[in-house]
Amino acid sequence: MTYKKFTPEHLKSYEQDGYVIIKEFFGTDEVALLLETYHHDKLVKDSAINVDDNSGLNTKLTLWYNAGDDIYGAFSKSERVVDGLELIFGDKAALYHTKFMQKEPKIGGAWEWHQDYGYWYDNGFLLPEMLSVMVAVTRANKENGCLQVLKGSHKIGRINHGSTGEQVGADIKRVDAAIKRMELVYVELEPGDTLFFHGNLLHKSDANTSDHARFSLISAYNLASNRSFMNEPEASHTPVVKVDNDAILKVGKRGVQPSANFLNKQRDESWKKSIKEQK
Numbered sequence: 001m002t003y004k005k006f007t008p009e010h011l012k013s014y015e016q017d018g019y020v021i022i023k024e025f026f027g028t029d030e031v032a033l034l035l036e037t038y039h040h041d042k043l044v045k046d047s048a049i050n051v052d053d054n055s056g057l058n059t060k061l062t063l064w065y066n067a068g069d070d071i072y073g074a075f076s077k078s079e080r081v082v083d084g085l086e087l088i089f090g091d092k093a094a095l096y097h098t099k100f101m102q103k104e105p106k107i108g109g110a111w112e113w114h115q116d117y118g119y120w121y122d123n124g125f126l127l128p129e130m131l132s133v134m135v136a137v138t139r140a141n142k143e144n145g146c147l148q149v150l151k152g153s154h155k156i157g158r159i160n161h162g163s164t165g166e167q168v169g170a171d172i173k174r175v176d177a178a179i180k181r182m183e184l185v186y187v188e189l190e191p192g193d194t195l196f197f198h199g200n201l202l203h204k205s206d207a208n209t210s211d212h213a214r215f216s217l218i219s220a221y222n223l224a225s226n227r228s229f230m231n232e233p234e235a236s237h238t239p240v241v242k243v244d245n246d247a248i249l250k251v252g253k254r255g256v257q258p259s260a261n262f263l264n265k266q267r268d269e270s271w272k273k274s275i276k277e278q279k
């Protein structure tokens with residue numbers, strides 16, 4: 001079996017635009033297995049937190065720090081992903097955390113314009129040598145609130161972020177200026193298509209007003225030597241041990257492990273409280 005590779009051409013696009021989309025990076029059989037696993041994965045569902053948008057809709061997400069020997073880990077540690085990260089970073093990558101995003105039909109909320117490094121900066125990471133890899137688990141299109149990115153906006157560098165409702169958003173004056181100068185791209189993906197995007201790339205998504213769920217698996221990575229000076233989990237600076245490309249189909253329907261170290265509801269509540277207090 002041959003698998004897609006992250007190539008030097010992908011690297012060129014990533015460096016120029018702040019992102020690259022690799023069509024069919026994962027097979028439809030691999031993502032179908034992931035989706036089926038999720039549907040029976042009580043722990044992932046029970047560990048989900050809700051993040052409200054400004055209109056009262058909310059997105060469910062389950063976030064954990066310790067990638068296990070389960071199907072989610074087989075994606076986030078797979079050779080084809082980690083080889084790509086090593087090309088981008090030119091060195092070892094660490095797997096900071098993994099999220100299963102659940103944007104349900106009709107109720108899945110929007111995300112404000114932000115940079116992921118806008119959050120991660122506050123977690124003590126000195127360098128913006130951080131990025132995310134988003135695998136479409138279901139189709140993502142305009143109707144179900146796919147990701148939108150501003151092409152090349154990673155070159156702006158980090159923008160200040162403040163609270164908007166329960167979310168943290170980038171300084172809107174700078175975002176508005178960037179929108180006037182940079183191309184807005186709707187990242188429409190088929191299941192298995194994968195987006196690599198820079199921690200400083202401005203992105204947002206609209207609510208899911210459609211009848212179709214939008215699910216994605218997003219893993220965040222750090223240059224392993226870019227250790228936070230704050231108290232971030234070990235995973236954020238531990239070089240990721242890659243697994244063979246065939247691990248996904250071999251692991252099969254193994255759900256998330258109890259040792260995952262979830263961002264839990266309690267932590268989420270104190271996070272929301274601290275955002276309110278900052279207002």
Ligand SMILES: O=C(O)CCC(=O)C(=O)O
Pocket residue numbers: 101111116145146147203204205216218
């Ligand atoms: O998938 C989405 O709709 C938004 C995800 C996002 O903004 C993020 O993970 O930083």
